[in-house]
Each structure stands twice: as C-alpha cells, then as structure tokens.
Amino acid sequence: MSQKPTMPTDFTEIPPQISEFRRIIRVLFGRRLVVFGMIVILAAIIAAIFASVLAPYHPYKQDLDKALLQPGQEHILGTDALGRDTLSRIIYGTRTSLMVGIVSIFIAALIGMTMGLIAGYFGGITNTIIMRFIDSLMSFPMMLLALTIAALLGGGLKNIMIAIGISMTSVYARLMFGQVLTVKESDYVLAARTIGGNNFRIMIRHVVPNCFPPLIVLITMNMGMAILAEAGLSFLGIGIEPPGAAWGAMVNEGYRYLLKIPVLSFAPGFAIMLVVFAFNMVGDGLRDALDPRLRGTL
C-alpha cells in the first residue's frame, strides 16, 4: 500500500528549500529598521572600544574658561558647566551604557535561569517557593527595586549593575521554568532517561539548548531596558561616580542649563534613545527570524 505524502495546508508557512541559517539572515536583513539597528549597535560598540581615539577631547578635562560654550567649530556639541566637551563625554558614555547593559543582563540571566531550572527540575515545594519568590520580585516596580538595591549596596557602577541585574531576573526564571516543564514531558527526555542519563545531564544537555532562541531574543530586547534603567538611575544621581560619564547623569546636568544650552541635555538623551531603539529593533527582528511563535509573548 503506497502512502500519499501529507500535503501542507498552508504554503506560506513552508519556506522554500533554503537552510535555516540563510532563512534567518534573509528575514533579518530584509528589514530596513533591523539593519539600521545593527549599524547603530556596531557603531556604539566601536565608539565604546575606541573612545580614546574617537573623542576629540579628554572627557574629564576641565577648562573653566570654556564652560558652557554653545556648539561651534571647536566643540561640536558645546561644553558643560566645567568646560568639558559634550561630544567626548557622550562617546565615553557609550562605554558605561554598554557595559551596564551587558553585565546586568548576564547577572539577570545567570541567576534567573538557575532559579527557573531548579524550580522546574525539583518541582513540589521547591518549585512553589522559588516561583512565588519570583512573583514577589515581579511585584516591585523595576525602577523602585533597582533604586532600593542600589541604596542598600551603595552607589557606584558595579552595584548599579547588580541592582539592575537582580531586578530583571524574573523574566529569565519564568522562561527557563516554562522550558523545563515542556521538555521534561518530551519523548526524547524519556529516551535519554532510559539509556541511563542522569537528571542533571538531561537538564544541561536537553533543556538549556532548547531555551536558546527565546533567550537570545530576550537578551537583545532587555539590553535596551537595562540601558534605560541605568540612564534613569544615573539621572537620579545614583550610579557612576563623578567624573565618570553616563548619559542619564549628563541629561540631569544639562537640565540646569536648559534655556542657555539645550543641547547639553538633548544630545545625551538622544544617544540613549538611539541605542535603545537599535536594540529593540534588532530584538524584534531576531524574534521574528528565530521563532515567530514568540510574537506577542515577548
């Protein structure tokens, strides 16, 4: 008896015969905003690494004779109240923003995923306690939680990264927890168990890799959120210590001279927006390219 191949009902769902990797690249580069976002991120990374080469002046160099200059030939974006070059400080501020973004997301993902893994793996009372703990963490507004943790630890860039990291753990815990529950019931885990794989090995080998597509999307999207949170905290005066350059703190400093030199607070705010927008667009693009089912859930 010959069996007819089952016909796919919806042809748009089945891409033509191309490799997964090429399909992802095609979706990503097919969108102008995603390409724009990638260019901005690349530029930000270059600015952060080569800040000392790119910046026209030293970011901490004070020159009180040239304080509060309007944008002009010598200082493209003017100078602040201490005579420091705004453009140079914005370029150096890229370092702060990217570093806080990367490190705090790393902390969030590490703690969150471990908690989610433990909760899903052990189940029962451990699960209840950990997941309710995560719920409790989620019931503090992120800004307030990060502020409180930062106050507890004392300011400084390192503590800000920990504070933002902790306040973002819950999403990662939930992601991991959901994945563990799904994968635990799957046939291949049963197969792995029958050939004698122990639980720990199964979790690491089968559960963790399954989280990768949503994890990459989540990390990219949360980069923007972490950068925004850092900007907010440094705007409030908590975070990097002077004379370090952070965009949020620069917006706050410029706010005092809003009428005289508006660019002083406009420019760093625009930098924040540009970078956050870039991460959000690339995150959206990655979500649609890697796993369209996630649309609307992340």
Place this chain on the structure above:
Amino acid sequence: MAAYIRRRLIQAVFVLIIVSMMVFIVIRLMPGDPILIYLAQQEMQNLTKEQIEQARHEFGLDKPLMLQYIDWISSLFHGEFGTSLFYREEVSKLIIQRLPITLHLGLLAFVISTILGITAGMLAALTRGRWLDTLMTLLANLGITVPIFWLGILMIFLFGLRLGLLPIFGYTSPFDGFWLSMKQLIMPVCCLAIFPLASSARQTRSSMLEVMRQDYIRTAWSKGLKERVIVMRHILKNGLIPVITLKGMSLSQILGGSVLIETVFNIPGMGRLSVEALLSKDYAIIQAVVFLTAIMVVLVNLVVDISYGWLDPRIRYS
C-alpha cells in the same frame, strides 16, 4: 470559577507574605543601626551603653528576627509605619499626603494609555502594511524607547519655556484649582502614559494579527458575517486577552516611572518621596513606600488575573 478565584487569592496572600519578608530583611540589611539612628534623631547621643541596650530592649530590637518581623507586621496592621528621620514626621502621615498625588497621575496615565493604546493597535492591525500601520508601528517603537525623563525635559523646553503654554513644575489639587491642576498634569501624565501606551499598542496589533490568521475568523468571513461583527466580536475580543495581562504590568511601570517623572516635574508624590528617602537613607520611609507599592501591584495583578480567567475560561483550568 470560584475554585480559580480561591486559588489565585491564596497565591496572592502567599506572595504578599514573601514580599513583606523581603522588605523586612532588606531594610534590616541596610547599613546603619536603627536604634543609633533613632537615638540620634531624638538628640540622645550621650547615653551609656546600658541605656542604649535599654532602649534596644524597649523597641524590641533585641528579640529574635522572627519575633521582630511579627511585631513589624502587627504594627503595619495598625497603620504604624514609624517615624521619618528626615522629615521628622510620622511616615503614615507623609504617605497619606503623597499617595493620592501619585495615584491621581498614575490612574490618569493608566486610563489614557489603555484607551489610546488599544485603539492605535487596532487601527494598525486593521490597516496592516499601509501608511497608517507603518506610522503607528514606528511611533509605538519610539514610545517604548524614549527615556521618559528626557521626554519630560523636551516637553518642558518646548511647551513650558519656549511656547509658555504650560506650567513647568508642581502639583495642585483639582479641588484647589481645577484648570491649573489640569495644566500642570498634562506633561507629566503624557510622560507616564507613553510607555504603557506604546507597549499596549504593539501588543494589541500583534495579537490581533495573530487572531486574524485563525481558522474561526476565516469561517466567520465565509459564513457572511458583517465586517463590523467580525472585528468587534471575534478579532478584538480574542485579541485583547494578552493585552489585559500586559495592563497588569503597566501599573507597575507607571509607579516605577513616577519616581523619575515626579523628580523632573518637582511633584510631591510617592516617587519623589522614595528618591529623597533613598538619598537621605531614611529607612522607615523606604520600607513603607516599597511595601505599599508592592501591595498595590499584587492587588492589581490579582484583579487582572481574575478578569482574565473570566474572559478566557481556558485559563481557569490550567
């Protein structure tokens, strides 16, 4: 439904207990001995060691941590939040003054962002691929991106300083001066609403597009229903379910945002209070503000979850 509500209630109580423990422990971990701070506040620094221990005993701070926690909880139930070091006033009094201001701004932002966000998302989904959709999507993407404190400053610069249309700071109760109050509210409420507005527009658009692809929508079209009926009864009703979960979170975002916006616009609300308390290490206030905010978020999420279960029966049994 009753079982579902009961389960969610138990869960919420459990979460609240953990929240209170977290707040309690975090505040105890903060640097500085509360009894020394209190004595300094009462201008009684020159006490002997025995007298300090005596005071510690009076305040129950020599008891085991668990008993201290129970003491703290029971005093909360009596509405006692302690005394503020910085303001030299009862914390409960400060909160009664400031909470209504934050809630006034927050609720306005919540309502505006819900109505406009869902409308914008709906319009975008229905005009998919056309210029209106492109515009709405771009605006929504900018809305979830913009640092709200910076947006506030831009608005102050344009509408306050350059055009002179709106007052640039302060808060007036609507009962004291309705028009001044309204004028002062416009800019801060816009800033608070922008993020939840944009994110609910994005969510509405994508979940409506998701629903439009479903078989039952095709069935509805093919059985000849009117477009209005399909959009309102089938697409919108199903598409809004994920948006409701998001709205539960948006209260938390608004309360978090008010920390920034109340600082920018110099509004004496809870957000401003918490920043001042944190900068001056006024633990009694921090404890009260953080705990109250968390309680509000938990309660709103409870309401959201229950309405969610009511709208979508599948949730109740999961």
